[in-house]
Amino acid sequence: MTMPSKSKVYEEVLKELRRFIEEQGLSPGDKLPSERELAERLNAGRSSVREALRAMELLGLIETRRGEGTFLSSYQPYHMVEILSAFILQEAKTKENLKATKQLIEKEALKIAKNHLTDYDYQVLQSKIDQFEPGTETFHYEFFSIIFEVGENQLLMKIWRLMEEFSRTFHKPAYDINLYIRLVQALSDQDNIQIETLSNQLYQEKLSK
Amino acid sequence: MTMPSKSKVYEEVLKELRRFIEEQGLSPGDKLPSERELAERLNAGRSSVREALRAMELLGLIETRRGEGTFLSSYQPYHMVEILSAFILQEAKTKENLKATKQLIEKEALKIAKNHLTDYDYQVLQSKIDQFEPGTETFHYEFFSIIFEVGENQLLMKIWRLMEEFSRTFHKPAYDINLYIRLVQALSDQDNIQIETLSNQLYQEKLSK
DNA sequence: GGCGTTGAGTGGTCTGACCACTAATCTACT
DNA sequence: AGTAGATTAGTGGTCAGACCACTCAACGCC
Numbered sequence: 387m388t389m390p391s392k393s394k395v396y397e398e399v400l401k402e403l404r405r406f407i408e409e410q411g412l413s414p415g416d417k418l419p420s421e422r423e424l425a426e427r428l429n430a431g432r433s434s435v436r437e438a439l440r441a442m443e444l445l446g447l448i449e450t451r452r453g454e455g456t457f458l459s460s461y462q463p464y465h466m467v468e469i470l471s472a473f474i475l476q477e478a479k480t481k482e483n484l485k486a487t488k489q490l491i492e493k494e495a496l497k498i499a500k501n502h503l504t505d506y507d508y509q510v511l512q513s514k515i516d517q518f519e520p521g522t523e524t525f526h527y528e529f530f531s532i533i534f535e536v537g538e539n540q541l542l543m544k545i546w547r548l549m550e551e552f553s554r555t556f557h558k559p560a561y562d563i564n565l566y567i568r569l570v571q572a573l574s575d576q577d578n579i580q581i582e583t584l585s586n587q588l589y590q591e592k593l594s595k
Numbered sequence: 596m597t598m599p600s601k602s603k604v605y606e607e608v609l610k611e612l613r614r615f616i617e618e619q620g621l622s623p624g625d626k627l628p629s630e631r632e633l634a635e636r637l638n639a640g641r642s643s644v645r646e647a648l649r650a651m652e653l654l655g656l657i658e659t660r661r662g663e664g665t666f667l668s669s670y671q672p673y674h675m676v677e678i679l680s681a682f683i684l685q686e687a688k689t690k691e692n693l694k695a696t697k698q699l700i701e702k703e704a705l706k707i708a709k710n711h712l713t714d715y716d717y718q719v720l721q722s723k724i725d726q727f728e729p730g731t732e733t734f735h736y737e738f739f740s741i742i743f744e745v746g747e748n749q750l751l752m753k754i755w756r757l758m759e760e761f762s763r764t765f766h767k768p769a770y771d772i773n774l775y776i777r778l779v780q781a782l783s784d785q786d787n788i789q790i791e792t793l794s795n796q797l798y799q800e801k802l803s804k
Numbered sequence: 805g806g807c808g809t810t811g812a813g814t815g816g817t818c819t820g821a822c823c824a825c826t827a828a829t830c831t832a833c834t
Numbered sequence: 835a836g837t838a839g840a841t842t843a844g845t846g847g848t849c850a851g852a853c854c855a856c857t858c859a860a861c862g863c864c
Binding site: 629630631645648659660661662663664665 | 844845846847
């Protein structure tokens with residue numbers, strides 16, 4: 387009879403690190419102790435500490451600069467997405483799920499935003515549209531970033547960003563700028579039905595590409 | 596003038612590993628070469644190979660069994676989800692966000708489910724309700740698990756489960772079983788308005804607790 | 805005051821050494 | 835002959851120590 391719960395050192399380090407960050411109230415940009423110091427403090431080998439740090443790095447939680455140190459980063463999971471996507475997006479169903487979920491979130495974000503948008507926000511959206519040039523790959527992302535910003539739900543935005551990055555690994559969108567123009571109109575009209583319709587069309591477009 | 600693009604060894608190992616898996620057509624359960632062999636093949640130190648493997652392990656892509664070897668796993672991002680969520684949920688000023696987002700997802704899941712629910716599903720929901728006893732802490736979770744199951748969106752379900760688990764760490768719900776009963780009724784009536792209303796009430800209840 | 809030098813500190817990497825565990829093989833006893 | 839037990843090769847887990855390349859600030863020279 388063996389206890390399956392014998393944690394590995396690097397997992398312990400992860401936990402400790404998480405606790406440390408919380409205790410010290412560190413936020414993105416702040417510096418973590420050096421690998422050597424962490425190893426000594428946590429009574430672990432440097433290699434074990436590194437395994438934990440490298441994993442966190444891949445998750446996009448920290449950033450590391452040779453010669454300087456290790457820093458908390460604002461969540462930029464692009465490495466993780468790259469690695470993960472190759473493995474989990476193989477099933478068609480996963481892609482379907484991803485698309486459906488992203489659309490769902492965007493639709494809701496629009497509805498939330500429509501109650502919060504100020505005149506200034508509309509100007510920003512409008513100028514974003516004016517600056518549009520065919521071939522821009524990040525338009526959708528930038529447009530919705532504004533929408534999410536207004537909604538003031540950081541969590542929802544982070545989830546969405548993650549999915550947006552995933553979907554970009556297998557799908558290069560072609561934009562119909564008109565849909566976005568009408569979307570802004572629908573927002574200012576407070577027209578929920580039209581928002582849903584356009585939100586759906588956004589994806590039909592993209593699908594057909 | 597420095598080239599920022601000098602890859603680290605463990606990142607190279609990750610790429611190689613991904614390629615290797617694809618080339619060999621490995622699927623979940625299959626064994627990967629040993630750490631020592633990988634190190635030799637890829638011309639890298641064992642510690643670098645381990646950093647890559649540990650990162651993959653955290654992502655839930657591989658499973659490692661001491662004394663046996665390293666195996667491809669079917670994607671169970673248990674650890675990743677745990678670590679990631681701890682940081683994301685901690686950073687985003689969250690509890691409000693979490694509640695709002697979870698509610699949003701549940702509401703949408705209900706709407707999706709209402710188009711897919713079979714007679715049998717209703718029976719299951721009904722018996723779940725019949726078995727309810729005050730003090731059961733997992734009722735909400737179990738009820739919605741059925742809803743998500745019907746929706747056939749695994750991704751959405753995983754996201755929700757994660758948030759559900761998290762919210763339980765700081766919030767013990769008290770249930771008003773009547774709301775769930777009426778929810779089932781609204782579902783079978785295909786009454787979107789009522790679904791939204793009840794979904795909101797679910798959380799007003801809980802808030803007031 | 806300004807500018808190069810230098811040294812301490814940091815991450816990046818490799819090597820070699822143990823340990824703990826697993827599974828297959830071999831051995832010896834019944 | 836069959837089986838229980840011991841042996842051993844191979845694996846992941848961990849650590850310590852050694853370099854390297856890089857950054858930055860302190861120092862000292864002009």
